[in-house]
Amino acid sequence: MKSPIYQIFGSENSLDVDLVFFVEEMPETILEKLIISKELSASIKSFFPEKEINANLAVCKNDHLVEVYKGTTDELNNALFYTYHFHEQKFENQITKLLVRDIDLKFLRCTRMILSFVSKTEYRVLVKKALKGNLDEKIQALETIDLNTITSFGKGNAKEDILKSIAFQLGQTIALSEGKELYTKNQIAASFPDLRKYLSREENVDLNDLQKWLSIFVELLKIRMLSMNNTSGHKYEDENDFNYAN
Template identity: 50%
Template sequence: METRIIYQYFGSEDSSDRDIVFFVPELPATIEARSQWCKSLAEAHRHNTHDHRRLNANLAVTAHGSLLQVYKGTTDELNNALYVTYALHQQDFEPQIRQRLPRNTDLKFIRCTRMLLSALTRTVFRATVKQALQRGIHQRIAALKTIDFGQVEATAKGYKPEDIRKLAAFQLGQTLALDTGIELYTKNRIALYYPQLSDYLQRKTPVQTHALNDMLVRFISRLEQRVPHMTTTEE
């Protein structure tokens, strides 16, 4: 008899899509197998719940009330996001995460850098960011310095401009707050901490992009200050 897999919804309480983590006994050995299993679980969940919102699904392994391993993202961030936002959603299972993990701020800066560049690969910055993603942190910083969110227009496929701005605002706000010791895991909390990011987090359009560009400049400045002291600049 197949064991029912426990899952948890997490993240922003008013999101148009749903973030979900499936807790599994262990992760498959290959990325391809993990991806296929994650997709299969998400499709089965949609069928069983008749919820047709877009699912952002992930896999995780737990041990002693905290995450041990994750398919996507970083273990510390996902662990704490699950812990903090459990009560914001109607859940079908008891909480699996019973404690926070210490945050790795350097890793958050590195991951934020990659996510920002990756989100821009189908924009006018395509050539610059794709090249930077294949290189080291200094090339990635140089690429970030060329970004002007005011030049991000409709993409051929994938993210819309407002989706890119939302992702950037979320990641920049979350990372810069963590740099001050504050952990934020929903767009509403980020908007309270950085009101200038509110319109981007709500995907409002049209918008001026000065505030978002200013946050990017702040991020780059702090990243450049942190890099010389990092033990690694890779995820």
Template identity: 70%
Template sequence: MKTPIYQIFGSENSLDVDLVFFVEEMPETIVEKLSLSKELTDSIKANFPEKVINANLAVCKNGRLIEVYKGTTDELNNSLFYTYGFHQQEYDNQINTLLKRDIDLKFLRSTRMILSFLSKTEYRAAVKSALRSDLEEKIQTLEKIDLNQISSFGKNTNYQDILKSIAFQLGQSISLHEGNELYTKNQIAESFPELRKYLFREENCDCENLQNYLLKFAVILKNRMPKMPKFSEYKYEELNKFNCAG
């Protein structure tokens, strides 16, 4: 199989390589998507001998994404556009049209991700119940979490990596609520200096600032909830019909 065009995106100082392969058609099943992603990753490993490749798949038409394997179409589309120049690229920027961001969808996705990060902590029972339940219970569970009391996120899980991931999701979501799109660690750290130490995986730091942002996130979500069209995750394409920014 010929390796399709691919594009690197995300933070300029990321420890891994986040990239997207542009495919003509998205495989139908999760197994097929995973298999294709692995096959394509293997085909370019020699280009990144010192890095771990985090690969995604996307279908691009007329300069914008119309379907993605992982993540949401609007976030990946705009991240590819905005962070293109931060990396040494093999191909021209495939994205020339920005998509209007779906803020509610971002909060729904971030809520699930953050709770999933906590699923192997002492909050396991409450978190697993919330992940199976409605948005109201998810918010109530977030409000009960005290990150200062968590000493481990599970076996074979790096503590600083999880704090970084939580900080990244919180920073992105809150900034989007405030009208700003942020796609790199540096951008989030500049906008929210209190999150810097988590974003850059500093060791032996307390979680007080991160805890405050988690509670702020929960308050924003609770206030957004009455006007949200859906309370569970959906595909961007279902509600947005590819609304273009500007």
């Protein structure tokens, strides 16, 4: 197999290795994407013997991403650019053009991700119905959830890992609504100090601060929803003309 071009991104102190493999064309099916990402990960596993590789696939043209396997094109594009120098890289930065962020899409994805994180808890019936429903139903579900009442996030899901993911998404989304792009745990913790304990995976933490930011997120979402042109989980490349950020 030809040595793949890849780029590490994200938090400089991540426990895993988050990276993107650049492919000429995106595979058509989810199964094909999964198989290729696993094959490419295996081909470089010897470089990261003690870490788990979280691989993504992306198509890059004209120095910016035009399609991705997981996540959104604008977020991954800018994350690759901004966090390049936080890691020891084998290849030059493939991204030289920033994309204008789709803030509505970030709010919608954050909503779905948080609901998915609690889909195996005491709220599973409510959440599964909301995930199939419209944005109003998702908001109602978020308003109902009290993180302090959750005893387990499901078999195989470490509580600290889920809380870290929720804190990351909340901080990143709220910051973006304020015009700030944050792509690492340290950046989010600096802007939201009371999220640091969750981002650091501290054990036996009080969840009041996380619940507070969840409530703030919901209120921002309710306001933002009023001016959204699309309240479904659209794809960035289908809604935008790849406007470049300054």
